[in-house]
Amino acid sequence: MLEKVRAAGSRLGLCPSVLTFSPHPKAYFSQRQGKPAMAPGQINGLRDKTVLLAEAGMEQVFLLPFNDAMANLSADDFIERLLIKSIKTRWLLVGADFRFGHRRGGDVDLLKKAASHHGFELTVLQDITDTQGARISSSSVRSALAAGDMPTVAQLMGRAYRVSGHVIHGKKLGRTLGFPTLNVRVSPGTAARFGIYVVRVHGLADQPMPGIASLGLRPTVGESADVLLETHLLDANVDAYGKLVCVEILQHVRDEKKFSDLSTLTIAMQQDRQHAIDYFAHHGLQDNLKPD
Numbered sequence: 001m002l003e004k005v006r007a008a009g010s011r012l013g014l015c016p017s018v019l020t021f022s023p024h025p026k027a028y029f030s031q032r033q034g035k036p037a038m039a040p041g042q043i044n045g046l047r048d049k050t051v052l053l054a055e056a057g058m059e060q061v062f063l064l065p066f067n068d069a070m071a072n073l074s075a076d077d078f079i080e081r082l083l084i085k086s087i088k089t090r091w092l093l094v095g096a097d098f099r100f101g102h103r104r105g106g107d108v109d110l111l112k113k114a115a116s117h118h119g120f121e122l123t124v125l126q127d128i129t130d131t132q133g134a135r136i137s138s139s140s141v142r143s144a145l146a147a148g149d150m151p152t153v154a155q156l157m158g159r160a161y162r163v164s165g166h167v168i169h170g171k172k173l174g175r176t177l178g179f180p181t182l183n184v185r186v187s188p189g190t191a192a193r194f195g196i197y198v199v200r201v202h203g204l205a206d207q208p209m210p211g212i213a214s215l216g217l218r219p220t221v222g223e224s225a226d227v228l229l230e231t232h233l234l235d236a237n238v239d240a241y242g243k244l245v246c247v248e249i250l251q252h253v254r255d256e257k258k259f260s261d262l263s264t265l266t267i268a269m270q271q272d273r274q275h276a277i278d279y280f281a282h283h284g285l286q287d288n289l290k291p292d
Contacts, residue, residue: 001093001125006057008091008123017060018053019087021070022046027189028066041142041191048164062087075101079114091121130155141191148193148252160200160248161192163229167240170230177266179273181230182240184247186215188227192249194256196272198279199231203245210234210285212276213247219258232269234276251279 002018009016023031027039044052050061064070064082073081078101083089092111100106108124115122128136136156144152145161153161165184182201186192194216200208213231231247253275259265 001128002053002056002058004123004125005093008093008121009057009059012091012121014090015059016057017062017087018058019062019064019082020049021064021066023066025066025071028071039189040138041146042187042189043138043141043145043191045163045165045187048162051164072102075106075110077101078106079111079118083114083120084118089118089120091123093123093125095125096127145191146193148195148197148255150197150249150251160250162246162248163192164203164244164246165229167243167245169241170228177262177269179232179266179269180237181214181232182211182238182245184229184231184245186227186229190215190227193252194227196253196256197249198251198253198276200248200250200285201231201233201245202248203243204238204240205236208248208285209236209238210276210280211247212253212272213249214256215249216256219256232273234273234280 002016005018006016008014024040024042030036030038046063053061083092092115094108094111096108098108098111111122114120130136134140141153141156144150144156150161163184163186165186167182167184170181170183192215195214197213197215199211199213201211202208211231211233213229215227215229217227218230229247253272257268259268
């Protein structure tokens with residue numbers, strides 16, 4: 001999809017751009033209806049989303065707040081005020097099931113009429129399927145993330161799933177237990193399953209560094225509302241506070257669990273670490289999808 005946008009921009013001498021909303025419209029409506037649990041899980045945070053868009057050749061991102069005013073905007077006003085007056089659209093790509101405007105009143109047919117009236121080019125992208133003919137969609141990615149099926153996530157996304165962020169200070173409990181960690185905040189609305197993962201860390205050395213990570217709320221040591229990705233490097237102890245790292249999540253090992261005491265937790269962490277060692281001994285550090 002983004003390659004089509006990039007190619008059209010090159011052909012027409014236009015700036016390849018993406019329009020997106022924050023929060024996700026479904027998240028907005030679920031919150032307004034008092035049903036926050038119905039909000040779709042977040043695949044990528046804003047930083048990761050914009051980085052990925054840039055890597056795909058996008059030069060501009062329109063990040064629109066989805067609020068009451070946006071929800072009440074008619075389909076005609078969406079076209080006139082946003083696409084024409086604000087963005088000055090000359091070429092537009094949408095999916096075949098794209099709906100927009102108040103109560104999803106706008107569709108592809110309305111866009112076709114607008115394209116003819118305003119003189120912009122409209123391209124409608126049909127469903128993209130995998131080698132088995134199954135539709136590839138954000139919903140299928142969310143389902144795979146919720147299941148901890150990282151190979152399927154990588155297949156659907158064309159790369160290993162990753163989370164980036166600045167390393168922050170934690171409680172340093174892992175250090176006292178012999179497992180120092182790099183801690184990165186993750187959105188509480190993440191679609192990824194909480195648990196232990198084999199990971200690979202970029203940004204601290206010339207080559208990626210192998211690790212084992214915990215994603216979740218740390219129930220054994222005092223559960224909190226902050227979701228953290230806590231990564232223990234297998235063969236290094238790096239002072240990384242404040243540094244921006246990218247953590248590729250390669251394999252789900254087990255779900256997050258509350259242990260009865262710290263000694264039991266430590267035993268589990270040792271087993272998790274050995275699992276990661278065995279994983280990289282078998283797969284190698286580079287034998288996976290990685291960022292370009």
